[in-house]
Amino acid sequence: MWLDDGGTVLSSALRLTAPLAFAACGEYLAERAGTLNISVEGMMLSGAFGAVAVGSATGSPTVGLVAGAVVGLLVALVHANLSHRIQINTFVVGLVINTLVLGLTSFLLQTMEFSRTQVGMLRIPGLADIPLVGVLFEQRWPFYLLLLVVPLTWFLVNRTRWGLELRAVGENPQAADVTGIKVNLRRRQALMWCGVMSGLGGAYLSVGLVGSFNNNMTAGRGFIVIAAVIFGAWRLKGTLLGCFLFGAADALRLALPSLGVELNPQLLVAAPYLLALTVMVLMARSQREPRALSKPFERGLV
Amino acid sequence: MTAPARRPLASYVVGNAGLRRPSADAWRTAGITVVCVLVACALAALLVAISGGSPTEVVDALVTGSVADSAGWSQTLVNAAPLLLVALGACIANRAGVFNIGQEGQLLIGAMLGCFVALRLQGPGWMVITVALVAAAAGGGAWSGISAAMYYTRGTNVVVTTLLLTFIAAQVVQFAVNSPSLLQETGIGNGPARPQSDAVPEYLRLASFGQYPDLTIGVGVILAVVATVVLAVLIARSRWGFRLNMLGLNPMAARHAGIRASRLGGSALVLSGAFAGLAGGVILLGTVFRLQPAISNNFGWDGLLVALVARSRPGLALPVAVLFGGLRAGSSYLAATGVPDYLVDVVQALLVLAFVVPPVLSALWGRRIRNRSAVPDTPARPSAAPAKEEVPV
Numbered sequence: 001m002w003l004d005d006g007g008t009v010l011s012s013a014l015r016l017t018a019p020l021a022f023a024a025c026g027e028y029l030a031e032r033a034g035t036l037n038i039s040v041e042g043m044m045l046s047g048a049f050g051a052v053a054v055g056s057a058t059g060s061p062t063v064g065l066v067a068g069a070v071v072g073l074l075v076a077l078v079h080a081n082l083s084h085r086i087q088i089n090t091f092v093v094g095l096v097i098n099t100l101v102l103g104l105t106s107f108l109l110q111t112m113e114f115s116r117t118q119v120g121m122l123r124i125p126g127l128a129d130i131p132l133v134g135v136l137f138e139q140r141w142p143f144y145l146l147l148l149v150v151p152l153t154w155f156l157v158n159r160t161r162w163g164l165e166l167r168a169v170g171e172n173p174q175a176a177d178v179t180g181i182k183v184n185l186r187r188r189q190a191l192m193w194c195g196v197m198s199g200l201g202g203a204y205l206s207v208g209l210v211g212s213f214n215n216n217m218t219a220g221r222g223f224i225v226i227a228a229v230i231f232g233a234w235r236l237k238g239t240l241l242g243c244f245l246f247g248a249a250d251a252l253r254l255a256l257p258s259l260g261v262e263l264n265p266q267l268l269v270a271a272p273y274l275l276a277l278t279v280m281v282l283m284a285r286s287q288r289e290p291r292a293l294s295k296p297f298e299r300g301l302v
Numbered sequence: 303m304t305a306p307a308r309r310p311l312a313s314y315v316v317g318n319a320g321l322r323r324p325s326a327d328a329w330r331t332a333g334i335t336v337v338c339v340l341v342a343c344a345l346a347a348l349l350v351a352i353s354g355g356s357p358t359e360v361v362d363a364l365v366t367g368s369v370a371d372s373a374g375w376s377q378t379l380v381n382a383a384p385l386l387l388v389a390l391g392a393c394i395a396n397r398a399g400v401f402n403i404g405q406e407g408q409l410l411i412g413a414m415l416g417c418f419v420a421l422r423l424q425g426p427g428w429m430v431i432t433v434a435l436v437a438a439a440a441g442g443g444a445w446s447g448i449s450a451a452m453y454y455t456r457g458t459n460v461v462v463t464t465l466l467l468t469f470i471a472a473q474v475v476q477f478a479v480n481s482p483s484l485l486q487e488t489g490i491g492n493g494p495a496r497p498q499s500d501a502v503p504e505y506l507r508l509a510s511f512g513q514y515p516d517l518t519i520g521v522g523v524i525l526a527v528v529a530t531v532v533l534a535v536l537i538a539r540s541r542w543g544f545r546l547n548m549l550g551l552n553p554m555a556a557r558h559a560g561i562r563a564s565r566l567g568g569s570a571l572v573l574s575g576a577f578a579g580l581a582g583g584v585i586l587l588g589t590v591f592r593l594q595p596a597i598s599n600n601f602g603w604d605g606l607l608v609a610l611v612a613r614s615r616p617g618l619a620l621p622v623a624v625l626f627g628g629l630r631a632g633s634s635y636l637a638a639t640g641v642p643d644y645l646v647d648v649v650q651a652l653l654v655l656a657f658v659v660p661p662v663l664s665a666l667w668g669r670r671i672r673n674r675s676a677v678p679d680t681p682a683r684p685s686a687a688p689a690k691e692e693v694p695v
C-alpha cells in the first residue's frame with residue numbers, strides 16, 4: 001500500500017522537480033559568473049508561453065519545446081544587454097522583465113486561442129515496472145534531457161576554459177579583466193545559457209506537464225530556483241538536491257490531504273524560502289558565494 | 303594622469319542623481335527619455351493593434367476611467383496613495399544604497415497587523431485607527447528589519463532576503479486567514495468560512511472628504527502627500543538626508559566621516575518597510591476593509607517601479623504615482639474596448655524601462671563624446687598599448 005502511495009508522491013515530486021532543475025542549471029551558471037538573475041521567473045514564464053504558442057501553431061510540441069528555449073534566450077538577451085552592456089542595475093532589469101513578461105503573456109493569452117499541445121510519454125519497458133522507483137522510467141520524454149543538460153552544465157563550468165574564466169569573472173572581475181577576460185561578455189554569455197535553460201524549464205512545464213498555458217503559470221517557481229541555488233551553496237549537486245527537495249515539498253502539499261496526513265500547507269509552500277534564508281545565514285561566512293555576485297563590473301573602478 | 307571622477311553607471315538608476323547640477327548631460331537625457339517614452343507608447347499601440355483593438359479607443363477608455371471627471375480623479379487618487387507610500391519607502395532605501403524589493407511582502411504583513419488591531423482593539427474610533435496604522439507600519443518595518451539584521455550581522459544580500467521574505471509573508475497571511483483562532487472570518491451561517499478576515503466595522507474605516515459624484519479625497523491620500531513633502535524636505539535639507547545620500551553614494555567615505563552604516567542603513571531599510579506596511583494599512587482601512595490574501599494586488603511591486611521611474615526623488619514620485627494610479631483606475635474601463643486590462647501592466651513596465659534606460663545611455667554617450675575630444679586624430683592604437691583609463695564600456 002505505502003509503496004503505491006510512495007510511488008505516486010515520488011512521481012509527482014519528479015514531475016515538479018524537472019522544470020526547477022532545468023532552470024536551476026541556468027541560474028547556477030549565471031550566478032557563478034556573478035549575475036544574481038531574478039528574471040529567471042520571467043524567462044521561465046516566457047518560455048512556457050512561447051512553447052505553447054509555437055507548439056499549437058505548428059502542431060508539434062517538440063518544435064514548441066525548442067521555441068520555448070529560444071524565447072527564453074531572447075529574454076536573456078534583453079536582460080544581458082541592459083545589465084551587462086549598458087550597466088543598469090541587474091535587479092532593476094530583472095524586476096522590470098518579470099513584470100513585463102507577466103503582463104505580456106497574460107495579455108496575449110486573452111487575445112489568442114491555443115490548442116492543446118503536449119509531448120509524449122517515454123516508458124522504458126522493464127525498468128518502469130519496478131515498484132517505487134519505476135516512476136523514474138515513465139516520464140514525458142524531455143525529462144530525460146536532464147541527463148544531458150546537467151552533466152553538460154557541470155562540464156562547462158568545471159572542466160572547460162570558458163567555465164574557468166566564468167568562475168574567475170564571478171569571483172574577482174578586476175583580476176579577470178586584467179588577465180584579458182572580457183568580463184561583461186562572459187556574464188552576458190552566462191545569462192544566455194540561463195535563458196535557454198529557463199526557457200526549456202518553462203516549456204517543460206507547459207508543453208511537457210500541462211499541455212496548455214495558464215495565466216502566471218510558473219507562479220513563483222523562478223524564485224524557488226533562486227532559493228535552490230542558494231540552498232545548494234552555489235554547487236550544482238546541492239542545487240539539484242534543493243530542486244528535488246522543493247519539488248517534493250510541493251508534491252507533498254498536493255498529496256497529503258488525500259493520504260490523510262495533517263501538515264500545515266502554508267509551511268510547505270514557504271519551506272523553500274525558509275530553508276534558503278537559513279542556509280544564507282548559516283553559510284554567510286563560508287566563502288561559498290561567488291565574491292562578486294550581483295556586483296556590476298566597470299573597468300577602472302575599485 | 304588624472305581621470306575625471308566617474309560614478310558607477312549602476313548608480314544612475316538607483317537614485318542619487320539629484321545631487322548633481324544639471325549639465326549638458328541633462329538635456330541629452332531629457333531628449334533620450336522623450337524618444338524612449340514615444341517608443342514605449344508605440345509598442346503599446348502595436349500591442350493593442352495586434353489584439354484587434356483600436357488605440358484611440360483604449361486611450362479614451364483610460365482617460366475616462368482616470369481623469370475625465372471628478373469620480374475618475376477620486377479613483378486615481380485612491381490608487382495613487384498606496385503606490386506613493388510604497389515608493390517613498392523605496393526612495394529612502396535606494397538612497398541609502400540598500401535595495402529593498404520586498405515591499406509586496408512588507409505591505410501584506412502591515413495589512414495583517416493593521417487588521418488584527420482593528421478587529422481586536424476596543425476603543426474610540428480615532429484611537430483604534432491610529433493604533434492600527436502604527437501597527438501596520440511597525441509590521442512592515444519589522445519584516446524588512448529581518449533583512450536588515452541579516453545583512454548587518456551576517457552579510458547576506460539584501461535583495462535576495464527581502465525577495466524571499468515576500469513569499470514567506472504571503473504564506474503567513476494565508477495561514478492567518480485560514481486559522482479561525484487568528485483572523486479567519488466568523489459567524490456566517492451559509493457555507494464554510496472563506497479564507498479572509500471579518501470586515502472592519504464601519505466606524506474604523508478611513509474618513510474621506512467629498513461625496514461620490516464630486517471629488518473624494520481619503521485620509522490615505524492626505525497622509526501620502528504630507529509624507530512626501532516631509533520626506534522631500536528631510537532628504538534635501540536635513541543632516542539625516544545628507545548622511546543617507548552619502549552612505550548610498552560612497553559607503554567608504556561615509557564610514558570615514560563617522561557614519562555608522564549598520565545603524566543608518568539598517569534604519570533606512572526598516573523605514574522603507576514601515577512605509578510599505580503603512581500602505582498596507584491604508585489599503586485595508588481605506589478601500590478593501592478586510593484582509594484577503596490578494597489584498598496587496600501588486601501595489602508593492604508597482605510602488606517600487608514608481609520609485610525607479612522617479613529616480614528615488616520623493617518630489618517626482620508624487621506625479622509618477624498619480625500617473626500609475628491613473629493607469630490602474632483607467633484599466634477597469636478597458637473591458638468595454640475588448641482589450642485585456644493586462645495592457646496596463648505592460649505599459650507600466652515599458653514606461654519604467656523608458657525612464658530607467660536614458661540616464662545610463664546618456665552617461666555612456668557623454669563619456670564617448672568626451673573621450674573622442676580628448677584624443678584627437680589618434681590612429682588606431684596597437685593592442686599592446688596600455689589601456690587608457692577612460693575606455694568606453
